[in-house]
Amino acid sequence: xxxxxxxxxxxxxxxxxxxxxxxxxxxxxxxxxxxxxxxxxxxxxxxxxxxxxxxxxxxxxxxxxxxxxxxxxxxxxxxxxxxxxxxxxxxxxxxxxxxxxxxxxxxxxxxxxxxxxxxxxxxx
Amino acid sequence: xxxxxxxxxxxxxxxxxxxxxxxxxxxxxxxxxxxxxxxxxxxxxxxxxxxxxxxxxxxxxxxxxxxxxxxxxxxxxxxxxxxxxxxxxxxxxxxxxxxxxxxxxxxxxxxxxxxxxxxxxxxxxxxxxxxxxxxxxxxxxxxxxxxxxxxxxxxxxxxxxxxxxxxxxxxxxxxxxxxxxxxxxxxxxxxxxxxxxxxxxxxxxxxxxxxxxxxxxxxxxxxxxxxxxxxxxxx
Numbered sequence: 250x251x252x253x254x255x256x257x258x259x260x261x262x263x264x265x266x267x268x269x270x271x272x273x274x275x276x277x278x279x280x281x282x283x284x285x286x287x288x289x290x291x292x293x294x295x296x297x298x299x300x301x302x303x304x305x306x307x308x309x310x311x312x313x314x315x316x317x318x319x320x321x322x323x324x325x326x327x328x329x330x331x332x333x334x335x336x337x338x339x340x341x342x343x344x345x346x347x348x349x350x351x352x353x354x355x356x357x358x359x360x361x362x363x364x365x366x367x368x369x370x371x372x373x
Numbered sequence: 374x375x376x377x378x379x380x381x382x383x384x385x386x387x388x389x390x391x392x393x394x395x396x397x398x399x400x401x402x403x404x405x406x407x408x409x410x411x412x413x414x415x416x417x418x419x420x421x422x423x424x425x426x427x428x429x430x431x432x433x434x435x436x437x438x439x440x441x442x443x444x445x446x447x448x449x450x451x452x453x454x455x456x457x458x459x460x461x462x463x464x465x466x467x468x469x470x471x472x473x474x475x476x477x478x479x480x481x482x483x484x485x486x487x488x489x490x491x492x493x494x495x496x497x498x499x500x501x502x503x504x505x506x507x508x509x510x511x512x513x514x515x516x517x518x519x520x521x522x523x524x525x526x527x528x529x530x531x532x533x534x535x536x537x538x539x540x541x542x543x544x545x546x547x548x549x550x551x552x553x554x555x556x557x558x559x560x561x562x563x564x565x566x567x568x569x570x571x572x573x574x575x576x577x578x579x580x581x582x583x584x585x586x587x588x589x590x591x592x593x594x595x596x597x598x599x600x601x602x603x604x605x606x607x608x
Contacts, residue, residue, distance in 0.1 A: 297606035299540060306522075307597045315590045315597075317522075318581065324522060331540040 285366055289359035299330040407441070414440040418447050419455075446470065454509055456516065463551050476567050481508035483572035505579070515578035519550035519585045523596040528605045538596035539606045550585075557584040 306323040313319035344351070345360050357365070407413075414435065417423055426432040446458055457477070465473035488506050495501045505511055524545070525536040541549075554574055561570045577583025 297539070297604055300603060303523075303538070303540070303603060304600070307600055310593060310597060315593050327522065327540070335542075 283371070285370060287359050287362050287366070291359070298334040299327060302327040302330045409439075409441050412439065414438055416440050416443040416447070418443040418449050419453065420449055446474075456513060457509060459547075460512065460516075460551055463555060476571075479568035480571040480575065481512075483568055484508040484511050484576060487572065487576065508575075511575055511579045515554065515575040515585075516547065516550045518581050519553055519578050519589055520546040521549055521589050521592050522546070523593060524549075525592070525595060525599065526606070528602075530605055535602045535605055536595070536599050537602045537605045538599050539603070550589075553585045553588055554578060557588075560584075 302323070306320060306327045309320035309323045310317075317324060341358075345358060348364055350361055350364065354361075417426060417435070417440075423432065426435060446461075447453070461470065461473050461477050464476055485506065485508050488504055488508075488511075492501055492504045492506060495504060505514070521541060523538050524541040525538055527534045528537045529535075554571075558567060558571045558574050561567075574583060574585065578585045
């Protein structure tokens with residue numbers, strides 16, 4: 250026998266929760282301020298390197314039926330671009346590892362950002 | 374590991390097996406460790422490599438730092454060529470370097486014989502000037518012509534694996550070139566010996582024709598066909 254359905258009247262038919270009463274009281278589950286670090290998740294999504302040069306090289310290859318000898322200029326441009334990219338990436342990695350900050354740099358990695366945040370902690 | 378390992382409760386004593394050499398007893402799933410610690414530098418044994426160090430004055434500091442001894446084949450001889458040494462190491466099986474070296478040198482001899490024959494058959498001086506007689510130069514040219522510029526890497530996006538074209542590092546492209554040359558060579562009749570076939574493959578590749586160059590071009594064609602996926606590459 251169901252004896253007091255009104256006492257346990259639920260938010261929906263299946264669960265026996267108390268219906269919430271307005272105004273809903275605020276509960277602070279986490280402190281109401283930003284963390285003192287940034288996450289490194291976004292740094293992974295970087296665009297692929299040397300797309301433009303690769304497209305130009307493909308166009309030349311198609312024209313010359315994949316004879317590399319006729320596309321020396323395009324091939325050199327592509328390889329030079331990749332080499333430059335690699336050098337830049339490795340120097341960046343090394344700077345990160347040593348914790349060198351380039352003054353006036355607009356685009357910071359998460360490590361550099363954290364380093365700055367640690368040096369100049371946000372006022373709270 | 375001469376006779377017995379000191380006993381602990383759970384360890385069964387291991388008696389040395391003298392019937393096999395020691396390196397065959399150990400199953401290794403990691404790179405062979407050297408007996409030198411990490412701070413030991415690689416030796417600079419060639420005059421060409423030493424010259425820039427002398428100029429920049431780094432040699433004085435390098436000379437005081439500990440360095441590994443060079444390998445037996447690594448000499449400052451005028452005949453030493455790092456690329457030839459690398460090819461020999463790729464030809465080598467089960468550490469039989471002497472045999473590998475003799476095979477590569479025999480291939481060089483075959484190249485030399487073929488090119489000299491062509492040279493004497495050529496009628497005009499202009500034709501003769503075109504024929505490359507140095508087998509080492511032929512090898513360098515062959516590897517240069519076989520090096521791929523691009524590679525396909527499998528990238529999984531939304532449950533589908535795409536073959537994504539992208540640039541290739543210098544080392545990897547050299548490795549692939551040598552590997553393909555050797556694979557093309559080993560794909561032969563039993564009656565034809567390795568040096569003979571290797572000589573032909575090298576001459577073909579140096580001439581920008583043959584199986585290996587075709588294979589490289591096929592890779593480039595595939596990359597071109599999959600160029601729409603190129604932006605899936607993450608760097």
